Amino acid sequence: xxxxxxxxTAAWRQLAMLNFAxxxxxxxxxxxxxxxxxxxxxxxLVSVVGFMFTNTRVRGISVPFHRDFEEVNLxxxxxxxxxxxxxRGVVFVKEIVPRRAIAAIARLIYGENYVALPxxxxxxxxxxxxxxxxxxxxxxxxxxxxxxxxxxxRTTGRPDLPVTGSEEEFVTEHYWGYARQRxxxxxxxxxxxxxxxxxxxxxxxxxxxxxxxxxxxxxxxLSASPVSAFLAEGSAVIVRRGARx
Numbered sequence: 001x002x003x004x005x006x007x008x009t010a011a012w013r014q015l016a017m018l019n020f021a022x023x024x025x026x027x028x029x030x031x032x033x034x035x036x037x038x039x040x041x042x043x044x045l046v047s048v049v050g051f052m053f054t055n056t057r058v059r060g061i062s063v064p065f066h067r068d069f070e071e072v073n074l075x076x077x078x079x080x081x082x083x084x085x086x087x088r089g090v091v092f093v094k095e096i097v098p099r100r101a102i103a104a105i106a107r108l109i110y111g112e113n114y115v116a117l118p119x120x121x122x123x124x125x126x127x128x129x130x131x132x133x134x135x136x137x138x139x140x141x142x143x144x145x146x147x148x149x150x151x152x153x154r155t156t157g158r159p160d161l162p163v164t165g166s167e168e169e170f171v172t173e174h175y176w177g178y179a180r181q182r183x184x185x186x187x188x189x190x191x192x193x194x195x196x197x198x199x200x201x202x203x204x205x206x207x208x209x210x211x212x213x214x215x216x217x218x219x220x221x222l223s224a225s226p227v228s229a230f231l232a233e234g235s236a237v238i239v240r241r242g243a244r245x
Contacts (some may be wrong), residue, residue, distance in 0.1 A: 008239040014151040015051040015232040016138045022221045032178040032186040034245040035078040040170040046076045050140030050151040072096045072120040089176030096142050118143040149208040155199035168198045187243040193235045201229035
């Protein structure tokens with residue numbers, strides 16, 4: 001397999017992940033050509049993920065005022081088999097960022113469904129208190145019209161690497177992205193990063209205009225309590241250039 005060149009480097013930090021169980025029929029129309037829905041222990045998941053993009057460079061270039069920013073996305077999980085290799089990947093329903101230029105580049109290069117909205121965040125980490133057992137609190141906010149929406153999570157305990165076969169491993173360890181194209185076909189791209197330690201969540205909050213963001217069909221499943229939630233510490237990442245299937 002020929003390795004694609006590097007498109008983007010950055011660090012993804014403090015990834016708050018709220019996971020919801022959904023009917024597979026909800027996602028089937030969104031599955032990119034050449035992939036199939038993936039599940040964990042016969043449960044189909046979507047995840048609302050909020051995190052910090054830091055030290056961002058596109059093709060090696062750092063753009064002023066576009067290095068550090070928030071992102072919130074809704075994603076689900078697919079798989080693709082290539083010569084006996086199973087590639088586990090994510091598909092994004094929609095991604096929110098605070099800069100129009102970032103959204104425009106992602107739409108142009110990958111065909112991803114990015115929107116730009118005013119955003120903000122709050123992070124309280126153990127390093128701030130000096131106690132490694134103190135909870136971590138993260139909140140990511142975005143504004144639509146006059147309303148602020150929010151995704152927040154408070155942890156319990158210390159972080160650790162996911163157990164093999166766990167839901168934490170399933171959600172965090174996907175190293176491919178797949179994007180449907182408007183004119184048909186699929187773009188596949190590789191995401192490289194080490195395994196992430198995760199904290200379990202003690203409490204979560206998701207207050208959003210789901211119908212406007214993702215469509216009416218997501219309103220009911222995302223109004224339920226998440227089936228799991230955790231915080232991944234994140235790391236430096238490399239996003240490779242995409243290739244059409």
